Amino acid sequence: MSLPEVTIAGRATNDAELRATPSGVAVANFRVACNDSKRNDDGTYTDLEALFVNVAIWKDAAEAVAEHVRKGTKVVVTGRLYQREYETNGEKRTSLELKFATCSLPIDKPRGQAPAARPAADPWATPVPSGDAWAAAPANSTPPF
Secondary structure (H helix, E strand, C coil): CCEEEEEEEEEEECCCCCEEEECCEEEEEEEEEECCCCEEECCCEEEEECEEEEEEEEEEHHHHHHHHHCCCCEEEEEEEEEEEEEEEEEEEEEEEEEEEEEEEEECCCCCCCCCCCCCCCCCCCCCCCCCCCCHHHCCCCCCCC
């Protein structure tokens, strides 16, 4: 039986950290926060509890992720879900980790930047004369002669 493969969409809580194993294999680690929200009776939304998942991405993908994933970056991560238990100061803790993951970066404008300006009209475009029968005819019609 294999471990479950899950997909999580959220924001990176830190810059991706690139390191190498003793054998030289690249691995990038970062953490993703995702949460849901519910709609209230008055139409407003309330954020629910956040889920934090550690992500480990390996080999060539690790180098690309380390270059592009910064704190606050929207990411969509798919991988095998592992649960790790450990103890800190006598307190037992549990963390979730996606290993052997793939990462996608949704197309999104960076935070704090204005939307891109629309391209100017083509200065070389020739205006269509109002009496042009070809311009007025639908694309699937017969020629006007």
